[in-house]
Each structure stands twice: as structure tokens, then as C-alpha cells.
Amino acid sequence: MEVFEKIKQLIIDRNSFVLEAGAGSGKTYALIQTLNYLLQSKSKTLKYNNQKIVCITYTNVAKNQIIERIQNNPLVIVSTIHEFLWDCIKSFNKQLVIEFDNVNTDRHNEKPHKIALLDLQEEIDTVEYDDWVFSDFEQGKVGHDDLILLSKKMFRANELLTSIIAAKYPYIFIDEYQDTAEDTVISLIDYLLERNKDRLIIGFYGDSYQKIYDTGIGSLQEYVDKDKITLITKQENYRSSEEVIKLLNNVRDNIKQEIPESKDTVLGSVEFINCENYPPRADKQKITDYEKSLIPIKNSNYDFVKKTLEDKGWNFGKNSDDKILIIANSRVSQRGGFGKLYKVYSKRYGQMANDKLLKRDHPLTTLFVGTIDKKTSIEREIGIENLIKFYQKRDYGNLISFLKKNSALSTNLKHHKDKKEITDKIDELIKIRKSKTVKDVLDFVESKGLIVFNQGTKKLIEKAKINLDDINDEDEKKKIIKDTAFFNTLISLQYKEVINLFKHSQNENVFSTKHGTKGEEYRNVLVIIDDTSWKQMYNFQNFFNNTEEKPERKLRSKNLFYVSCSRAKEKLVVLGLSEMETQAMKAIRSWFGENNVSTIGNP
């Protein structure tokens, strides 16, 4: 039976389910089919009962795709898990205060020195959701992470609440379920579903092998074993060529994929390239020094492979068919000439540095190089570097509208003198940014009125001026110290790094394989791995030769490798920039095929 037919039957029989299927198997496609089926068959009842279907997604790509494919039907609420949970619990204020007090007690017990034990039932009247990472208990503001725990407590303690949710939302679907927090799964299955089996269906769609976030549940097998939900799997891979599918089947052990009969065959290939042209480490040379010394050779290996592929017709230009997926962000930044900038973000934001810097989801990054509108994916050209770009391209229309929107200057440029005043300032800016620090440039653009800082930047500047003795809350203090250290180190860097970041962001042929790439697909994909670039997080050699001692790192490396390789529709090349040793190469040979492994050796 076709998978969608199975889902239909489960819905008719009123069974909740999990669709576990590999990359490219059409999970998002099946989810949209499910929504359309319900809209066709149940719209009247839903409207009559004032009910809605809920569909939870994690990425904007998926969200927009779903909204578009169901033609914006108002009977379906497409939202993030945080939006949904908050919407469920927000009107139960009295209980919210009680449970938020319990969250505070839990957090205090976990970290007694960091989180003060408060009597919130005495101190606050309401709880608000602050879409910020941390909670501010005293102010009654629940943060991102605590909202998940708070919701679990609310669901557990409150049968009326779960019964109201089930009455309002008889169908709840979760895309990419593997990245859902365990506490949320408990809220949804153990409390909401178990108490309302007769009137609620929950469908999970995802792939345990594509879990990217450490906090995700990964697998729902435990719930399947307890008969709480029914497992359906899907064998097809609609995306990739036979060669790529074969490799993916070798990497994973719970599903063997095949090409659907209906699909035309495409000519595909897989290849692994190992770099063996590095000199050995000198006696007593420090590892970090040794690794640094290899960077130029690594860069030339990368350039060589890229060029070879381009000669074969691969196209890495903007919006082109093919993609380079670089797992190591620090490598991208070093190559791009903004390694120090990356390091500063990485120190402050850890795993999130990628989003903050490369995806430009941070007020300072936006001030420097603009950003991308998350909802529409359209470039927002609002950074200092955009101003210079418009000026240098003599794009005066955009230049004026930029100044109108972002500067403190008058754009009523009737006289030559007015124009000259502005062009002089920009000329000066162009000059100083090549040789001076970030601080010099920020001071210049602000004092000359060229750009009014955004709120986030203003806040950071204010924070750096706070006298820490005035702050009692230890958590708050720590955060201020971190933010200030981040800000001060960042502004002491050479502004040149920002120029290089901008160049990189405009080129866009290089991506890092994080959450954003799931659901995406390209004709040909070049995956770059380098074990020296993010050592705590990933080690591919240990994954290949099966010697990894840290289970989380193994899982992370395996899943990231699987997600990246599975984006390719036709051809896949994996370049191992850090040399893989013999046992790892043995596994690689058996996965990729003896003839599909090559090396870059000494000339």
C-alpha cells in the first residue's frame, strides 16, 4: 500500500502515528497530502466545530512550502513549536504562575549558585513569553528553553487544559519530529494524546538519522514499542540517483531505500577524495601550530577540487544547480578572511555562531552586512557594506533610499554642496575601513550620521557601559560580562574582516550543513569535511573507522554526514581535507566503492 493510503487508513481508524523515512522519501510531500486530504474531507466539520488543524515545522523553508501548498487555508495553523505551546497555555494565568514557580525551583535545584530560589507566587501576577533564550523569573518572563518545561508541567497538572486543546485541535502534525525536545513529546503523547485518544490524532513525520540538534528526541521507537503510536516507514527515495542512494543505505542501518519505479533513472555518481599531500608533524611541533601550517595546502586542495568539478560542468554560482556544503564553519571563515570574527562569535554563541554570523541573524552582523528576511528569504540591504556597495556601483537610487531609511542625514540634496558633504563622508569611510578597527568604523559612521544603529547594537553598547556592581542577579551579571567581552573583542578587530564577511555573504556558494539544508536539494553536491575544524562537535574519521568513544559526537557526525550527502540529486563528491587514516579509508572504500575513491597525493 502507498504510504499516503496507510496514513489515510490510520486517520480513519483514529490512530496516531509516526512516519519514519529516510532522506528524500517525500515526508514533507506526504504531510502536505495529509493536510489536503483532511481539508477536502473534513473542512465542513472543522468549521462547524470551530476547530483547526495544527502543523508544526522547524524551518521557514518548510513552513512557507506548506502554507503555499495548502493555498494558505485558514483552517490550518502552521507554526513553530514555541508559538503553539505558548498559544495553548497562555490563558491559564493562575496555573502558569504556580508552574513557573516550579520551573524556578527545578532550575534552582539544578544550578543552585546560578539561579536564585524565588517565591514567584508571591512576587509575580502574570507570566509572559519573552522569545528570548533565558527566563527572567523575577519579571515573570519565560524564555525559550523554559517554555518547553513549563508547558510540560502545565499539560501534566491540568486535565482541563489538555482537554480544551484536544477539542480545539483534533489533528496535530509535527514535521521533522526528530528535533522535537523530549519534554514536548511527553506533553504531546503522554498527557495530551493519552487523555484524549478518542478525539485527537497526532502524526509525527521525520527521520531519526537527520537529528541535528542535541536537544531533539531523535527516535520515537519507545512510544511505538509501547503501542502509543503506530510506526509507518517508507522505502522510496524520490530525490537521489541510484549511486547516492546506495551510499546512504550503507551509512544507515534501519532503512534501505530504493528508487521508486515511476522515477526516470538519472546518471549519478559518488566519489570520496582523501588528501594525502601533507608533510608530517615535526618533532615537538605543537598540534595547533602544525594544523595552522597545513592551512595553505588545504586551501589549494580545496581550490583544486572545486576547479576540477567546474571544469566538468559543475556550477557553484549564485542560485545555481550545485552546492558546496562545508561542515566546518571555521574553515569557511578562515578561507574567507574573517576567521577572527568567526572565532569571536563562536566563543560567545557556540553552535549558534553559524546562524549569528553566516546567516546574519545578529544585530551587529546586520549593521555590518545586512541580513536576509527570514520569512521571505529576500536580501535586506541595510548594512554599512551595502551603503558602500550602492555608492561604488553608482546606484544612486538605492543609495538615497538607503540613507533615507537608515541614516540621520538629510537626503534633500538640492545643491552640489549637500551631495559633496555626503560623498566626502562615504569616501572617507571607504578609506578608513580598509585599515582601521571595527570600533573606528562604528564611531565614524555614527558620528557622521551615516547610519543610525539598530536597537540590538544600541543595547550591546549600553551593556558595555553598565557598572557590574549595580547588578545583583548573578545570571544577569554573567550574561552582561559575556556580551561585553564579545562586544569589546569584536570592536578591537580589524574592520577588514567585515569586508571579507560581506564578500562571502554575497557569493553564497558556500553553505554550512545545519538545519537550514534539510528539505533542500541540489543537482550536484560537494561536501567538505575537516576533523581539525570543530573538534568537540564532529569527528568523521572516528565515525568512519568506528572508534568514536563519545556517543554524542558519533551521532552528530553520522547524522550531519547523512544529511549533507543526501542533498544530492545526481552527483556527490566528498572531500576529506584532513587526511583519513587506513582503517577509515577501508570503511570509505566499502561504502563508496573501490573505484570511487581517489587521493590528492604529493606531486
Ligand SMILES: Nc1ncnc2c1ncn2[C@@H]1O[C@H](COP(=O)(O)OP(=O)(O)OP(=O)(O)O)[C@@H](O)[C@H]1O
Ligand atoms: N510521491 C511522490 N511522487 C513524486 N515525487 C515525490 C513524491 N514524494 C516526494 N517527491 C519529490 O521528492 C523530493 C523529496 O521530497 P521531500 O522533500 O518531501 O522529502 P523529505 O523526505 O521531506 O526529505 P528530507 O528529509 O531529505 O529533507 C521532492 O523533490 C519531492 O517533490
